[in-house]
Amino acid sequence: MRSYRVEERYGLVWVCVGDPTLGVLPFPEADDPNLRKVICGPYDVACSGPRIVENFLDMAHFAFVHAGILGDPARTKVRDYRVAPWSDAGGSRGVSATQCFAWQPQTNSLAHGGSEVEYTYRVVRPLTAILNKVPEAQRGFREAISIHVQPIEEEASRVWMIMAMTNFQQTEEDLRAFQDRIFLQDRPILEAQQPRRLPLGQGAELPVRSDAMSLAYRKHLRELGLRYGVIT
Template identity: 25%
Template sequence: MLVTQQPVLRRFWYALMPMSYLDEGPKPFTLLGEKLVLWKQADGSPAALQDRCCHRTAQLSKGFVQDGNIVCGYHGWAYDCSGACVKIPQNPGSAIPPGSKVKPFHCKEQYGYVWVALEDPLRDIPHFPEDGAPGYRRIFQFYQTWKTSPVRVMENSFDNSHFSFVHKANFGILDQPLPAPYEFRDTDYGFEAETTVPIRNPEASFRVTGTTEAITHRHLINRYYLPFCRRFGCSYPASGIEHIIYNCATPIDDENMVLVQWLYRNDSEEACSTQELIDWDAAITLEDRDILEATDPDACIDTRRRVEFHMPSDRPGLMIRKQLMDLLTAHGEVEVFRT
């Protein structure tokens, strides 16, 4: 599926970048092939416009913020969050030409990130119940550009059959390749998948897992949020530690995406430091990145095309593909792919 060619995907919210990045000034971002400028308004809220001045097409992201408006760095034309031109410094006191406007986009802050929807959203931003809940701390783990597709990342997130191989240097058990089966539950946002998985627990992982067992278990309640968000709901029964990850695979274009990752823990900084947790998950995430960037980003979601062959443990990935295909069909679209 070529994500930039599927209009319905423009009708979802995507996490673009940490709000803190906008403290430095306006930033560019490409979402589904659409070039945007993001900036922080006077009230601290984010705004998003097409990154193209209506005067001489200069990128607004090359400009600056003044009085909460984005100012073009070429001739100083200023725009508010609705995209309306509010100032032409060369013509003080004169009426601004009708239609002097830049295309605006839905934009808001949530979970410390800028979120954008290119068209009227079909549903709200996924709910992270742990965010702000008593007993949990939030850690911003990753904000990385990957050369792969959101579909690949989403299905990999639910794929228990790759642990023994991709993660054999980490927690995977090479001589136990049989994946733990999931119990699935349909939801209004996608689906929920529950299982218990045995993992290796080397000494370097003791503070992360909260146990010194050589082989311990993860109880997983994972969630898929259509189209490209997921929850990795991990708890360690031996210690009671919860290690809950949320990912957004934000599509830049048909071959690149941004991986956004939040972590929520129910322990303290003293029990396991932020940097320890970032480093531990980074090793795992980089193993996934290495193999996913070696796959074709044009992942086939219409399985009738028989582009790939499947095994029983691929069920969650096939569920993701079916839900995406059903979404396209419901909006009168067919899968667009490379011929």
């Protein structure tokens, strides 16, 4: 009988089907005792894992897919932001985006009225990314959301999300309902994308200026030599 390395972290069970070269991904916000943690999902999606992560990193869709919540159709412009390599002391490496700003009508389930929101993103594994968001209108509020994609097949995925936040007022059911609403708006868009696997070749799809993080993510996957769920 074959055995596998298994570890429970952040409320999920992680399995390595090969020989591990790194530990479980770093998510320090989930270890912060001052933040409340809530697990959301799973969400099943008929598309590849990299497509899902790329959508998570994209701010340009807020105004169109999440109108009235995370975006406003009258404010579609995405300001320039900074993209850079990311790494940590444990040997993990990926890409990050900082100085990201968006105006949102309801940035979280506690919000009453719109706010300018600062985002930071980091990709810490090929199929895991973490965002942090700080709304200007809610002094002291902060939130981190991680996305973890479990490949079922090359073009079918299961998604888990973990929220770590200063919202201790609402029930877990209310918090999950808000996140469910957001993700279920994304799912039909993800499933309509063709091809369902993410093209990594330069020039395979036409990028625009706001796609800087998407381009960095695709370049990172090429450098890693990823072959599953992508088109090379």
